[in-house]
Amino acid sequence: MNSALQETTASRATRPWAARPLADAVYEAAVAEGRSHLQATVIAGRLNRLPDGRLADLINPRAADLPRASALPDIALATACLADAIEQGQVIAAVLDHDADGQNSGLVIWRAMTEAFAVPPERLHVVTSHRLKEGYGVSSQLVERILALDPRPTCVLTADQGSTDEPRVAELARHGVKTVVTDHHHLPEEGPPPSAVACVNPARDDATAFGDPTICGAMVAWYVMVALQRELARRGLPHGTPAQLVDLLSFVAVATCGDCVDLGMSHANRWAVQQGLERIERGGQAIWEAFAPFVRNEWTSTSLSFQIVPRLNSVGRLGDAKRGIEAMCSSNLREAYAWVQTLDDANLERKRVQAELTERAMEMAQPQMDQGAPALCLPFYTGGHAGVHGITASRIVDTFGVPTVCLSPVEGDPDWMTGSIRSVKGAHVKHLLDGIAREYPQLNLRYGGHAMAGGVKVPRALVSQFAIAWELAVQDALADRPPPPREHDGKLPVRPSRQAAAELAELAPYGRGFPEPVFVVAGEVSRIRPLGRDNKHLQMDVAFPDGQRERMVWFNAVGEDGQLPIGPGHHRFAYQLTGSTFARGPGYDLKIVACLDGTGESD
Structure with a gap:
């Protein structure tokens, strides 16, 4: 199994899921350039317009294209x-x-x-x-x-x-x-x-x-x-x-x-x-x-x-x-x-600190989300850790889909709070902070960032005022739009295979703006086995709709209470198809990203 994916957390879905819209002109151009149906579908789900020049020069650019x-x-x-x-x-x-x-x-x-x-x-x-x-x-x-x-x-x-x-x-x-x-x-x-x-x-x-x-x-x-x-x-x-x-x-x-x-x-x-x-x-x-x-x-x-x-x-x-x-x-x-x-060793310690802070952040965020908060400002006056603010904020955004600030006191200068911000499409972090600084100069903000992420310092005594300003700014930017859904690529148009995994690999690199493909399947789980030294991961035998039986892995599926998230039976999953690094096996891996049972996700 691709160990590079093990730090991602798979769980029951919280935010809604929806199929990516496809850009027809991009799909047609990809097919015309010799891409397979699978590849053209993936490209058309990520690019909403054609680039200048050929698609091939964007997917695999040369130095001359820079x-x-x-x-x-x-x-x-x-x-x-x-x-x-x-x-x-x-x-x-x-x-x-x-x-x-x-x-x-x-x-x-x-x-x-x-x-x-x-x-x-x-x-x-x-x-x-x-x-x-x-x-x-x-x-x-x-x-x-x-x-x-x-x-x-x-x-x-x-x-x-x-x-x-x-x-x-x-x-x-x-x-x-x-x-x-x-x-x-x-x-x-x-x-x-x-x-x-x-x-x-x-x-x-x-x-x-x-x-x-x-x-x-x-x-x-x-x-x-x-x-x-x-x-x-x-x-x-x-x-x-x-x-x-x-x-x-x-x-x-x-x-x-x-x-x-x-x-x-x-x-x-x-x-x-x-x-x-x-x-x-x-x-x-x-x-x-x-x-x-x-x-x-x-x-x-x-x-x-x-x-x-x-x-x-x-x-x-x-x-x-x-x-x-x-x-x-x-x-x-x-x-x-x-x-x-x-x-x-530092990463293991980071994971420990991050897990503790993220759990606290979830507990702080849930009541506010229950009341319909358009944005979150989560100050950790004690027990915070500025080093993992960004990761914690990302986890909150991933769960609830709203722009989030995590703050804690500056080490050696407790009169100031420092924080990291993560956002969603439509709420440009730097522009939001510019507007807040302009409208509320008394907050004395120090900040910087991009569209989706940023950092901020605010006087500790003014955190509550900043939280209000942050929520109002986000509310105005998003105009009460609901949190954006997570997106998938629909049903895999071919059977899972080594060839299909290789076709997807040819489109790499994946990342922001060109995310790794995620497909959906309704299958019947017949057997579930724990994996890993701490039994946090699961391996499952799943019958796909066409009768093909597949072995799927769900990383970090088991919570602290040790309870399995699902049992045998019929379920809907979001999953990724990647090449396998193991010599034995079918030559590809299927990694579950989320269980979609009861989410009302759309194809």
């Missing part, structure tokens, strides 16, 4: 500043966010500068923000740490943060430190930080020529390194080879999957993940060999999302994110295995 680096605003200013710093032997500090995107942005910068551009390691600091002590972005505490570095940097290069941090960028400037911002988060209404030398961000209003605001922070950093390589070559300075930078796409792939950016209409994101996975599979780096057992040597966007990213995120959520960067830079297999064990 936006040009030169179209990114300020990229010439950024590369000139960085090239000057390298040429003059200045000390540079890469200042990174604490999540997987930030860590992998740092890896792109570190490897490009020290290996391709011959920057001495002692002239390049790597500084990660501390989620629990400092919160999001370039905080005042982070600025203090930068200024205390020895030797002190004269140039700061941010990655995956900085666009909303003008006061701290200005503070660095007052101390003679130039800042180049690379980021992908939405900017404040007043625009890029004026104290920065440059702000390279595809989400800028003047980045329309670039054409893809969805790339992650590591991809922005990679674009900057590509442009910097050209500038260094123009100056006759060490610049390495283009192949060295292309090899760094393995890190960009992890970041792209970890930050849940668009894999539907983005040529750049799909290309980065495909190229990165190709380089991981080639081998040659100790860290990938050490991680291989966790993914059963099956390197896919799903295995990156559910096995690699959580382990990197865990060190950032629970402590020092720099450990993730050090792990990924392992120089030999023994070192890599030791680091992977450290990351896995």
Whole structure:
């Protein structure tokens, strides 16, 4: 069974399910390009319009299909500043966010500068923000740490943060430190930080020529390194080879999957993940060999999302994110295995903390949902943990379908609450927070984010006022629309088979904007057996409507009380079809996502 899927939780459905609408023009174009009926159906359920050019160039893009680096605003200013710093032997500090995107942005910068551009390691600091002590972005505490570095940097290069941090960028400037911002988060209404030398961000209003605001922070950093390589070559300075930078796409792939950016209409994101996975599979780096057992040597966007990213995120959520960067830079297999064990231990602790907080969050959310709340603000004044807010909020959104904020006190500064936000289609997080900040300036919010996710800091004494403002803003944005349903792809149009699983795999990568296919079936369960050391998983023999008998697995189906969610008999399931990594068996796996009994789901 594909171990990359085991962290997803399957249970009885709570939100309604509905079949994905199909775009007829997309289906017809896919068939005309030689796709099978199954493949064309999956593509047409994910793309609501035809891309410019052929569908094949979107599903499997080439480098020629990518936006040009030169179209990114300020990229010439950024590369000139960085090239000057390298040429003059200045000390540079890469200042990174604490999540997987930030860590992998740092890896792109570190490897490009020290290996391709011959920057001495002692002239390049790597500084990660501390989620629990400092919160999001370039905080005042982070600025203090930068200024205390020895030797002190004269140039700061941010990655995956900085666009909303003008006061701290200005503070660095007052101390003679130039800042180049690379980021992908939405900017404040007043625009890029004026104290920065440059702000390279595809989400800028003047980045329309670039054409893809969805790339992650590591991809922005990679674009900057590509442009910097050209500038260094123009100056006759060490610049390495283009192949060295292309090899760094393995890190960009992890970041792209970890930050849940668009894999539907983005040529750049799909290309980065495909190229990165190709380089991981080639081998040659100790860290990938050490991680291989966790993914059963099956390197896919799903295995990156559910096995690699959580382990990197865990060190950032629970402590020092720099450990993730050090792990990924392992120089030999023994070192890599030791680091992977450290990351896995952190992930197990993260799971424990997350389970406790999610249970509390569910208990807090249910009464509000019973009263028809359009949004949720869940403050944990005691016993909270800022490191797992985002995951907890995601679980709440997945269960109830409403935008959710989870908050807890900032470590070392209990007068402030820090939180993570997850949302649904139609409730753009950054726009909601912009509106709240504009209408309620007394809340003194500090925030940033995207359409579907964000971070916020609010004074503890004003949390109740923020909760009201949040609910009103969401209510206005969604206009009392019901929570969106979960979507499935209807009945599998062919029998489950190795061939069908291979056809689905050809459409990868899957992720946000191009989710992994989920099919529905009404079948008769004849036998149920527990799986796993803790008996949390179930294996079931199921008779499909055509008489074919299948073995299906339901991960995390058994609750804490040990009760089975269903018994033998007729049931409706949502499930996924994937290739199998086991030598014996039919060559494919069927993984139950949810039981649809009594949900009123539509085909």
